[in-house]
Structure formats: C-alpha cells, structure tokens
Amino acid sequence: MLLTACYASGKKLDGEEVGTENCGHVGHGAVRSMYGGGFSQFYVTFYEPYYNINYEGVENYFTEEELADLPDRYYTQREEQQIVLPNPVRPGYHFKNWRESGYDTIIGSGETKTVKDGKTIITFDFENSLRYGAGDKNLAPIFTRGCTVTFNPNGGALKDGEKAIREIDLKSVENGQFFDIGGVIPVREGYTFAGWYTSPDCTDESRIANTASDEWINAYDMQVYAKWEKNVTELTNSDTNVSISLTDGVPEDATLSADTIAQESVLESRPELKEELPGLLSIYDISVRQNGETLEIKDNPMTVKIPLNDHLKGYKYYQAVYLGDPLERFDAVVEGDFLVFETDHLSQYAILGSNTPFETSEKPTDPDELPFQDVRNGDWFYDSAKYVYDKNIMTGLDTITFGPGEQLKRAQLAVILHRMNEEPEMTYSALFPDVPDEQWFTDAILWAADAGVVTGYSNTGFFGTGDNINREQIATMMYRYARYKGYSLEDAADFSSYPDAAYVNEFAEEAMAWAVGNGIITGKENPVRLDPQGLATRAECATIIMRFMETFEKLGNCETRSQS
Missing domain, CATH: 2.60.220 (Chondroitinase Ac; Chain A, domain 3)
Structure with missing residues (x-):
C-alpha cells in the first residue's frame, strides 16, 4: 500500500472541497480515506499504486482465455519488475513489436526489451522508467508482411502447448535449415501420423519431403495438412x-x-x-x-x-x-x-x-474401371495409372493396391522397362551379388544391364534392388532406354531456369535436358521445380512412362509375369 496526503484549504458552505488540485496522481486503487476536522483539513488516502494496461486490436489473435491472461497493470515501485507480453501470430504476417500510443517505448525510456520463445519481456524500474513515464498504457501489436505456417491436424490434434499458427522467420535460414515443421507431430487415436502436405487431400505431389528446408514455401500464408494412416x-x-x-x-x-x-x-x-x-x-x-x-x-x-x-x-x-x-x-x-x-x-x-492363369481371376468388369482401391477417377495420376495398367506394364502391388504414393524401387523400374521391351528371357549369370536366380526381378535386371540401361553401384558391385530411385535417376534410365531402342535423343532443353537446376548431378545433366525437352519430365508444385533429388513415387513413374510411350512408341499388351 502507498500512503499519500495532501492539504486542503477548506470547504465551501455547501461542502465542496477547494484547494486540492495539487495533491497529484499516484495511480489507481484508492481503498480508504479520512480527513481531520476544522477549517483546514488533511486528507489521507491509501492506494495500491498501479497503472492500467489496455489493449487495442488483439481480439483476433488470442483466445478468450489468453485475452484474460494478458497483463492488465504494472506498479509504482522502486524494485525492478517485468511485464511479459505474448507475441500474437497473424497468418501471412511477421509480428514486429508492441507499441504504446504509436511509440515503441512501452513504459519509459530506460526499459529493456527481450524477445524469447514467442514473448516480449519488458524490464524496468522506478529510476530509469517510471519517474517520467508512468501512466495508463494502451498497447497495440504491429505487423509487417511475413511468412507463417498454419497446421491443420486433419482430424487429429496438436499436442498441448503447440500453436496452430507459427511464424517462419526466413531471416534465420542458415544452409537451408530453419524452423523444421517436421518437429510438429500431431496425434490421433488409432492412426499414425504420415507427414505434412500442402493440399487438403494430401496428394502425393503435395508431400513435404524435406520439412527442414524452405523449398515448400510459396506463399506468405502457408497451410499444411496432416496425413494419417490407420494403425494396423x-x-x-x-x-x-x-x-x-x-x-x-x-x-x-x-x-x-x-x-x-x-x-x-x-x-x-x-x-x-x-x-x-x-x-x-x-x-x-x-x-x-x-x-x-x-x-x-x-x-x-x-x-x-x-x-x-x-x-x-x-x-x-x-x-x-x-x-x-x-x-x-x-x-x-x-x-x-x-x-x-x-x-x-x-x-x-x-x-x-x-500353372495357368485362372479364367475367373478378378478383373474389372467395366473396361474404364480400375481394380485398385487407392486410385480414384479424378486423381491427378488416374489416366497414367490406367494407361500402364491396361498395357500390363505396371500391374499393382497386389490385386487391389496400386500404391501411387509408394516410393519406386530400382528393381521395379527395371521390370517396367523389361515389360516395355516384351520381356526377353535371360540366361542367369551372377552379375550382381544381390540379384539371385529365379526372383521376380532377375530377368529384368540382367536384361537392363545387358542393354546398358542400368548399372550397379561402382563402390560395392551391388545393384540395389530395394533402393529407392530419385527423379534424375529415372531420367537417366529412360534416356539410356531411348538410346537402346534407337529413339531420338534430340530436342534437349535448357533447364537452368528451374530454381533447383543446380541440384542436378553432372552425370544426369544430359539425360535431364533430354527428358525436359521431350516433355518426359516436367516441373512439379508451385513454384515449379524439377526436384531432381526427390524420391520418385509409383504415380510419378506411371506418368513418366505414359509420356515416354506416347512420344516415342506404340506398344500392345505384354504378358504379365510378376508384380511391379
């Protein structure tokens, strides 16, 4: 409590006080007052010495509970004190600072500000700030244009304490690393989180493969959506x-x-x-x-x-x-x-x-219908999936699963090219340690190696049958296949205008230029990029194969012997 006293010269006959204008203002919270008798009177008042903090334009950035928790006062005291203000988040904007009545100073000229963990901490004391700056304050947040990411848990929930909207401070980018959204992992009962996507329906091309980079940011207000897989x-x-x-x-x-x-x-x-x-x-x-x-x-x-x-x-x-x-x-x-x-x-x-195909094997009764439960009419890859399925080039992982989002393996691409070439039989030779005899991929890999379409790893001698394949490797294998078939290797394109062109390795530059020039590989996402190091999915492979065949050859149905 603060005790303050002032002298009053007296009262008029009607009781009105006079002469009290010099008593001064010390804050809010008068709890009791009393005065003496006689003509000259002293008024004694006890105060809780604080000033109000009011806010303007914050209703859209905080919940009701958060608004109720905002500091609403500070005190007149000699000891050092702090005000901790949560920094609001606005989609598509960067929070710059808090201002008081248009000024960056909040309490007084001697205050210090620290921004940490999404909060602004203002430290001040009587001598350096309150002596000349005390009074009621009206605070407002100031924003500038900036990038934010909004997390949509898509049926799940963010963990306690995680914000649905967070700023992406591009100024802190170092070697392509900054705020890694992969660290935000929502939860959903009965499901496993399968990553963040930039489209609400979590299409494969919208998957954010490298969450620690900024390559997926193409707008100030980025929205990302959680993909879920049911627990097995x-x-x-x-x-x-x-x-x-x-x-x-x-x-x-x-x-x-x-x-x-x-x-x-x-x-x-x-x-x-x-x-x-x-x-x-x-x-x-x-x-x-x-x-x-x-x-x-x-x-x-x-x-x-x-x-x-x-x-x-x-x-x-x-x-x-x-x-x-x-x-x-x-x-x-x-x-x-x-x-x-x-x-x-x-x-x-x-x-x-x-030992012969069953006449009653499940096939779609409608020639325009695919048997796969994960390929729907309207999917961006539907036409290409149907194209390669109708030609028995890609038959699916099983009778009802095409696996459009599954990453393509090196052995699978060899099998696909082998089928495109009418599946010649090969005499087994132990060319690669990881390609034994009588496997579903054996003839395909031996043929592709003999044709100069594929090679093994020079450092190990293995082929890498189960290794994932990236987009520049697909371009290289398709280029070699075109050369083997005697197709044109002309119409190469300058792909240097793509923002990630520098990530194409030297060994793949010629093949990538040919693939881009002939429309076999095009850019993906927005802004358009080649994504040469991105792992290729089965849907992407189907699309590349369809473009290649429509450009270079006409092929009838081939006998299907194994899954791809």
Whole structure:
C-alpha cells in the first residue's frame, strides 16, 4: 500500500472541497480515506499504486482465455519488475513489436526489451522508467508482411502447448535449415501420423519431403495438412501360423482362429463346388474370437497370410475363394514363405493353385474401371495409372493396391522397362551379388544391364534392388532406354531456369535436358521445380512412362509375369 496526503484549504458552505488540485496522481486503487476536522483539513488516502494496461486490436489473435491472461497493470515501485507480453501470430504476417500510443517505448525510456520463445519481456524500474513515464498504457501489436505456417491436424490434434499458427522467420535460414515443421507431430487415436502436405487431400505431389528446408514455401500464408494412416492390428494363430493384418482395430484380447477343414466334408455338403474350385489345395476357416465368441468382421479391409506349406508350393498362380453365396475370388501372391491375399471379411476360404492363369481371376468388369482401391477417377495420376495398367506394364502391388504414393524401387523400374521391351528371357549369370536366380526381378535386371540401361553401384558391385530411385535417376534410365531402342535423343532443353537446376548431378545433366525437352519430365508444385533429388513415387513413374510411350512408341499388351 502507498500512503499519500495532501492539504486542503477548506470547504465551501455547501461542502465542496477547494484547494486540492495539487495533491497529484499516484495511480489507481484508492481503498480508504479520512480527513481531520476544522477549517483546514488533511486528507489521507491509501492506494495500491498501479497503472492500467489496455489493449487495442488483439481480439483476433488470442483466445478468450489468453485475452484474460494478458497483463492488465504494472506498479509504482522502486524494485525492478517485468511485464511479459505474448507475441500474437497473424497468418501471412511477421509480428514486429508492441507499441504504446504509436511509440515503441512501452513504459519509459530506460526499459529493456527481450524477445524469447514467442514473448516480449519488458524490464524496468522506478529510476530509469517510471519517474517520467508512468501512466495508463494502451498497447497495440504491429505487423509487417511475413511468412507463417498454419497446421491443420486433419482430424487429429496438436499436442498441448503447440500453436496452430507459427511464424517462419526466413531471416534465420542458415544452409537451408530453419524452423523444421517436421518437429510438429500431431496425434490421433488409432492412426499414425504420415507427414505434412500442402493440399487438403494430401496428394502425393503435395508431400513435404524435406520439412527442414524452405523449398515448400510459396506463399506468405502457408497451410499444411496432416496425413494419417490407420494403425494396423496383426493377429496370428500360433498353431497354423496364419495371420491377418487389418486397419480397423479389434479388441486387445481378441485372438485369431484359423483351422483347416477336410475338403471332403465341404464338397459333400456343397457338391456344386467341385466344378467351381479347380486346383483345390486347402480350405481354411478363419475368424476372430473373443471370450469364446466369434466376432463379426466384415467391410474391414485386411491382408491374410497363409504359410506356404509343401502341399501349396510349385504353382505359378494362386486364388483364394470365399465360400459364401455367391463365391468371391481373390488373386493371391507369394511373398517369401507366405501366400497373401486381400479381403474385407472372414469366413471359410478355399486355396486354389494352377500353372495357368485362372479364367475367373478378378478383373474389372467395366473396361474404364480400375481394380485398385487407392486410385480414384479424378486423381491427378488416374489416366497414367490406367494407361500402364491396361498395357500390363505396371500391374499393382497386389490385386487391389496400386500404391501411387509408394516410393519406386530400382528393381521395379527395371521390370517396367523389361515389360516395355516384351520381356526377353535371360540366361542367369551372377552379375550382381544381390540379384539371385529365379526372383521376380532377375530377368529384368540382367536384361537392363545387358542393354546398358542400368548399372550397379561402382563402390560395392551391388545393384540395389530395394533402393529407392530419385527423379534424375529415372531420367537417366529412360534416356539410356531411348538410346537402346534407337529413339531420338534430340530436342534437349535448357533447364537452368528451374530454381533447383543446380541440384542436378553432372552425370544426369544430359539425360535431364533430354527428358525436359521431350516433355518426359516436367516441373512439379508451385513454384515449379524439377526436384531432381526427390524420391520418385509409383504415380510419378506411371506418368513418366505414359509420356515416354506416347512420344516415342506404340506398344500392345505384354504378358504379365510378376508384380511391379
């Protein structure tokens, strides 16, 4: 409390005080006053000596709770004190400072300001600031044009304490590194965060691959969107080693039942199946159980893996047939030691084997329809995915998955080019240590190496079958393939106008110039860039292949032997 006194010369007959104009102003908060008697009177008043802090134009930058927490006063005292002001964030702008009635000084000329962790800290004391600057203050934020990023968790939520809008201080860029948005990881129950994208529908071309660079910033007010992948639940039967993987969760204490059924008993009860199940190998009854009860699992996409036991081996083609009414057929593929197929419900499944394609293999009944669940009409890559699928150049990761966002592997591109060249058979030679005989990619890689289309790593001698491939490497392989086929290598273009042209390695410059000049590879995103070091996706590959074939060749359907 502050005690202050002033002399009053007296009162008029009507009681009006006179002569008190020199008492002075010491702040707000008078809590009690009293005065003496007689003609001359002393007035004694106790104060809590503070001044008000008011704010202008801040309603749009803070929540109601944050507004309530803004400091609303400071005190007249000799001890040093601080005011901590949160810096507001405005999309598309950089917060410059707080101002008081148009002046940068907030309290007084002797104050110091420190900006740290999104806050402005003002330090002052009586001698240096309050003696001549004390009074009520009206503060307003000042902005200049600048870059911000707004995080849209897209069904999830940011972690406690994380701001939805944050400034991107481009002045702090050092060697391309600054505020790394990859450090902002939202959460969503039942899902795994799969990265930030610049489009609301999280298309592959909008993925921010390098979150620590500024190459994705093309506007003052950047909006980024979280992509989510459903968590996969895996259940395995310990007796038969059959397993299922599904994205919609099941109870934690659920178990998988997967038993083989005697074929004779099924065929006796349903004799019509004898003609419907050529090459019958096994019948499995698969279900999810909890507390002894079977759970209904339907309309729930899942992957089923069945051990490739001896009686299932030795066939080129497999099918899993749902023994419902009507029957449903799913193409199955061999992956390592398992036979794998996709379905969306569980029950009894017959496993068929054959060395010739099944006439009843799942194919789209509508010639304009693709069987893939991850390729929709309207997707930017739909036409190219359909083009390569119709020509059996890219057949999908399985019967219902094209994998447009999956990164392309070196072995996969070799297989694609091999199919474009009518799949010549090769005599095996141990050219690369990581290319053994009788693999789905063996003939393709040996052919591509013989044709001069691909080479191995000079430092290890390996081919790198499972390594991802980037865009300049695709340009190089397509250039070599065009040379092998005798196509024109002219019409090279000067690509130096692209902002990231300097990132094209010397070995790829000639191929990239040819690819750009012939429209095989074009820029991506906005501003347009080549992204030569960006890892290529299957959707991008399909587009490049379609452009190449439409430019240089006409190709009919080729026999499909393996997945790409």
